Amino acid sequence: MKFNAFPVVRYLLFFILGITVYLQTDSYAISFPTEIIYYLIGFLMLIFGLSIRFRQPVVRGSALMAIIFLAGWSLTHFKTASNQPNHFINLPQFSHYQATIIGNSETKPKTFKVEAEINAIKVNGQWIKATGKTLLYFNKQASEKPQYGDVFLIKNMPREVEAPKNPEEFDYRKFLQYKGIYTHHFLWGQEYEKIGHQAPSKLLEFSYKANQYADSVFKARIETPNEYGVASAMVAGLRDDIDNDLLDAYSASGAIHVLSVSGMHVGILFLFLGWMLGWIKKRGKFGKQIFTVLVIGILWGYAIFTGLSSTVLRATVMFSFIQIGTAIGRRQNIYNTLAISALLLLCWNPFWLIDVGFQLSYLAIIGIVFLHPYLYQLLSPNNPIIRSLWEGTCVCFAAQLFTFPLSVYYFHQFPTYFLIANPFVAFFSFAVLPAGLALLILAKVPFLGTVFGFILKHSLVFLNKSIFLFEKLPFATLKGFSISFTEVILIYAIILLIVFFFLRLEFKYLRISLALVFVLTCFNISQDYLQSKQKSLTFHFIPKKSGISIIDGKSATFIADTTLLNSEKTHDFHLKNYYDKSGVVNENKLASNQYTNKQGITYLDFEGKKILWLQQKFNGKLQGNADYVLLSNNAIRKLNPSFTNFQTGLIIVDDSNKRYVVENLKHQADSLHLNLISLYDTGAFSINE
Template sequence: MKGHPFVRYAAGLVAGILLYVLLPDALLVPQAALAVGSGLLLWGYVRYRDQPVKPIQATQGLGGLLVLLSLGWAITYQRTASNRPDNIVHLTDTLRAYEGVIAAQPEERARTYRIELEIRRGLYTRSPEAQPSVASPPGWHPVSGRVIVYLDKTGGTLPRYGEVWLVTGSPRPIDPPLNPGEFDYRQYLSYRNIYHQQYLRPFHRRALGSDPPNPITHLAATVNRWADSVFTRQVGSRAEYGIVNAMILGVRDDLDAETYRTYSVAGAIHILSVSGMHVGILFAVLTFLLGFLIRRPRGKLLMAGLQLLILWFYALATGFSPPVLRSAGMFTILILANASGRQQQLINTLGASAFFILCYDPYALFSAGFQLSYLAVAGIGAWQSPLVQAVTFRYKPVNKLWELTAVAVVAQLITFPLGVYYFHQFPTYFLVANPVVMALSFVLLPLSMATLAGSWIPYLNDCLGWCLQKTAWLLNAAVTQTSLLPGAAWDGLWLTPGAMLLIYAVILCGVACLLTRNPGYLWASCVAALLLAGLTLWDDYAQRHQQKLAVHFLPHRTAVSLTDGHTSLLLTDLDAADTRSYDFYLKNTFGQWGVTDLTRMTVKQADESRKQKVAYYHTNAYRLCVWRGKTVLLVNKLTDRERWKLPAVVDYLIIRRNALREWDQLTGRVVARHVIFDDSNKTPLTDKLLADARQRGIACFSVRQMGAYVAELN
C-alpha cells in the first residue's frame, strides 16, 4: 500500500471500529493504543527533525495506525446512541406518551407506513420496580432515541418528513432473531441506533406541527416528492413507473413480490436499489457527454462543476439515500482530483471516501451495501482493464459489449461470495442479463434526469416521458425473459464465515497468480481450495447424519419440523400463499441445516408421511405423531366434554391455539417430558402459565420468550 496512504488510514479506522464492536467496555485498549502510538510518532519526529530528507520509518507508521485505531474506537463510541444517558434504553420508568419528529423519509408498505421517529421528550410514571432514589419524578422529561413506528394505513395519507407527533403508549424493544439462521433485524437496526419499535392506530398519535430536524434533508425529501410526481405524470404505466421509481428515487413501494423475484432470479436485483452503481453510470455518461469541454479554456473546471451539480442533484432526488451519498462522496473526490490536475489512483480515492464516510457513520461498515459497493468498485478498478486487454475483437461494437461484459464478470466474481453469504442465492445467467441491464441503465438514468429537467417544457416532457417508459418496459422484458430460462438461479445456498473467507482466498490468490505469474500464489490458492473442500465435506457429513425436532417461532402460527439428514417435514398452519412469512422466519433455518427436500403438511392432515416415516393420527382435540421412536403431541383443545387420556408418557407436548388455560387441565390426561408453547397462543395467557409453572416447579418452554425449541435426537 505504498502509494495508497488513505487505504492505510481507512484500515486503521476500521480496526478501531471493529475493536469497539467486539470490546465496547475495554476502554484501556484504545487508551493504551493512543499512548503508544503518540509516543512512537513523537519519538520519530524528535529523532529525525534535523534531517532534511526524513526516511520512512515502520515505527512511525505503526504509531499512526495505533492512533487511528483509538480514533475509530472513540468515534464509534460517540456515534452509539445507547451511550447517551438520556436514551430510551436506560428508562426504568413506564413511558405513557412521547413527542417525536419524523426523522427520515416515510416508507409505504402493504398495510402500514414505516416511519422513523426521533424522540424529543417523554411523559412517564414511576415504575413500581424502580428504586425511589433513581426513578425520575412523574411528568415530561427530555428523552432521546429513535423508534421505528408502523402506522396503520386505514384512512390516512403518507406522513411527511419533519412532522411532530404526540404518541400515546410505550415502544417496546425490538425482538432478537427467534429462529436459527433468521435475519437479525434487531442488530441491523442497532447499527442505525434504533432499538425500539411500536405499532400504532391512527388515534394513537396526533400531529402537532412541522419542525424538520435537518433543513438539507427536508429539501431532499421535498425534491424526492416532486420527482415522484413528475414520474407519476410522465411515465404512467404502473409496472414501468415502479422500476423508474426504484432505480432513480429509491422508492420500491410500487414493486410487487413477483417483480422482486424476477429481478432476483435474473441477477439484476441490484438495479432496483439506488446505489454506487447508479452514481457510477451517471458519472460515466456525464464524462462522455461533457468530454468536449476538456479542450476549451478552463473546460476541466466547467466540466467538474456540471458533473458535481448533476450528481448531487441526483443524490438530492433520492432523498439523500446513504448508498448514493457514499458514492457521490467518492466521485466528488475523483472529479476534484481530475479538475485540479492532481494525479490520483482509484484505490486511494476509494480509501479516502471510505475513511471520511466511516468518520461520519462508523456503522456503515456493517452495511451489506457498503461492503458490496466498495468490493465491486475495487475489483473493477483492479481487474477490469487487464481482462479487457486480454481479449480483443475486430469490430468496435463487439469490443464495447465485451467491456460491459467484463465489468459484469469482475463485479460478480469479487462480490459473489459475500452476496451468497448475505442473500443465499446465485444467479446462473448473470452474464446474459447484466450486459443488457447495464446498457439499458446507461440510457435510463440520464433519460430520467432529462425528464426531470424538462418536466416544465410542453411537448418535450411528453416525448421524454414516452422514451423513459419504453426504456423501462424494455428493461422489464429483458429481465423477465432471462428469469424464465431453466435453472435461472441457485437458491438455498448457505456459506459459513469460514467458507466465505476461504473462497475469497482462492479467488484473490488465483487472480494474483494470473497477473503476476508467481507460482507462490498458485500454491496458496490450492491450499485454500483444499481447506474449503475439507470444510464443505465435514459440514455435509454433519448434515447427512442430523436428526432434529424443532418448534419454530412463527407469529400467531404453528410450525413444527422433523428433520432427518437433508430431508425435513414441516407441520404448519401457515397459508401456502404466505411466502413472505415463510421466507423471513423459516427459509434460512432450513438453508442453514442443509435441507434440500422439504415437505409441507398442514396440522389438520391425517396422512402418514412415508418419506419421513412419520405415523400421524389426529382428532379434533389433538394430533399425535410418532417419529424415530419419539412421540409428539399437538394439543388443540382441552375441554371437560372430551376427557381423552393418553396411557403412555409423551416425549414432546406442544400447546397451541390457547388450548391450556390452567395447569390442572392436564391432570389425568397426559404426562410429558417436554412442554412447549408455540406462538399460536396469546402472549398474556402464555406469560401467566409460565409464571404458574415456575411456582409449581414445572419445566416448560415458550418460543415467544425463548426462541425456537430445537432438540438434537441423534
C-alpha cells in the same frame, strides 16, 4: 506495485480494524473503560512525537497505526446511540413522548413505516429532554401519510425490537441497532396526535419534497405498473409499488441491485456525464475544473432527488473523490482516492462498515479498477457496438467477480446468467437514468417532456422484458447456499491468487490457490457428511401460528396448517436460512390436520421421543406420558385436571395461543411444578440427535 505506495489504504485498514473490534466486543457485551482508551491514545501520541524527534520510523509507524486503530474504536463507541446518557432508553419509564419525523414514510400493506427522533419524554408529569430514534408504524386507515418534520405527541412507551426467534433467522434487531434504532411503536389511531411541524433540516425537507415530486412525475407519465415501479425505484429510490413477481425476476437475473438506488446508478450517471460533457475538459485553461464542478454538482443534484439516501450519499462521495483525484492528476493512485472517501464516510458513520451496500459498492469499484483494464485488452473489436458490449461485459464481470462471494454469504443464492444479463441491464440503465432525470427537469415543457417520457417508458419496457427473459431460462438462480465467513475469506484468497497467476504467470500463485481449493473442498466434504447424519425437530416461533420442522439428513419436513404451508413469506423469513444452513436439499410439507384425531391431538415420534400436539379445545384428562407436549390454538386453558394423571418432561406453548392464555398457563405451571415454556419468550425450541 508496492503496498507502500498506498499509505491511506493502510490507515483505512487499521481504522476498520478498530471499528470491527469495537463491534465484536460490543456484541459479546465486553466493555472497556473509555478513559483508559483516551489515556492510551494520549500516551501513543507522545510516543509518536518522540519518534519523529529521534527519527525512529518503525516506532513512528507503529504508534500511528495504533492511534488510528484506537480512533476507530473510540469513534464507534461515541457514535453508538445507546452510549449517550440522555438517550431515552437510559432514562426512567415515561407515559408520553414527543417525536419528530426524520425520514420518508415507507408504505406497507397496513401501515406507514417511518423513522422518528424522540425530543422529550414525560416522566411523572414532568417533561424532560431526550434523544434517540424509534420506528413508528401509523395505521393507514386512521391517519394520513406522515411527512418529514411532522411533530407528534404519543402516549405510552415504544417497545424494544425483539431478537430473532428462529434458528438462523435474519437479525432485524441488530440491523436496526446499527442504524441507532432500538425500539418501535405501532400506532392504531387513538394514542397519538399531530402537534406541529418543524423540519430538523431544510435541505432534507427540500430533498424529500423533490423525491415525492419525482414519484408524482413518473406516476403521471408512465401508465403501466411495472415500468412505473422500476422508474420510481431506479431514479427516485422508492420501491413501494414494485410487484413481487417483478422483484423475483430481477433477483433471479442478478439485477436486483438495479431496483435500489445505489453506487451502480451513481456510477452510470458518472460515466454518462463523462461521455456527454467530456468535451468541456479540452476547452480553455480551466476546462478540467469546470468539468469537475459540473459533474460533482449534477451528482449531488441527483442525490437530492433520491431523498439523500445513505447508499446514494456514499456513492456520491466516492465518485466525487474519484473525479477530484482525476482532475488533479492522481488517477494512477485511485486506491488512495477510494480509501480517502471510505475513511471520510466511516468517520461520519462507522456503522456503514457493516452495511451490505457499502461493502458491495467498494468491492465492485475495486474489482473494476483492478481487473477491467486487463480484461478489456484481451479483445480489440473494431465495431463500436460490439466494443461497447465487450467493455460492459468486462465491467460487469470484474464487479461480479469481486462481489459474488459476499453476495452468496448474505443472500444464499447465485444468478447463473449474470454475465449475459448485466450488460443488457447496464445498457438499458444507461438510457433510463439520464432520461428519467431529464424528464424530472423538463416534465412541464410540453414537447421535451413527452419525448423524454417516451424514451424512459420504452427503455423500461425493454429492460423488464429482458429481465423476464433471463428469469425464464433453466437454472436461472442457484439457491440454497450457506457459507461461513471463513469460506468467504478462502474464496477471495483463491480468486486473487488465480488473478495474480494470469497476470504474472508465476506458478506459485496457482499452487497456493490449488492448496486452498483442496482445503475448501475438504471442509465442504466434512460438512456435507455431518449434514447427511443430522437429525433435529424444531418447534418454530411463528407469529399467531404453529409450525414444526423435522430435519433428517438433507431432507426437511414442515408440518403446519394449509395456510401457513402456502405462505412464501413465512418460508423465506422464518425457515429458509435455517434450511440453507442445514444443507437441506429436499423440502416436504405436511398439513397438520391430516394427522389429528377427533380430539385434536397429533402424536409424533422423533428418535424414540414421544411428542403430543394439541391443536383444538381439549377439556378431558390426558393419559400416559410424553416427552414433550405442544399446546396450540388455546387448546388448554387449565392445566389441572388435564395434566393430573399425565407425565411430561416439557410443555411448549406456541404463539397461536392468546397472550393472556399463555400468561395464565405459566402461572398454573409454576403452582403445579410443571416445566412449561412459551415460544414467544424463548424463541424456537429444538431437539437434536
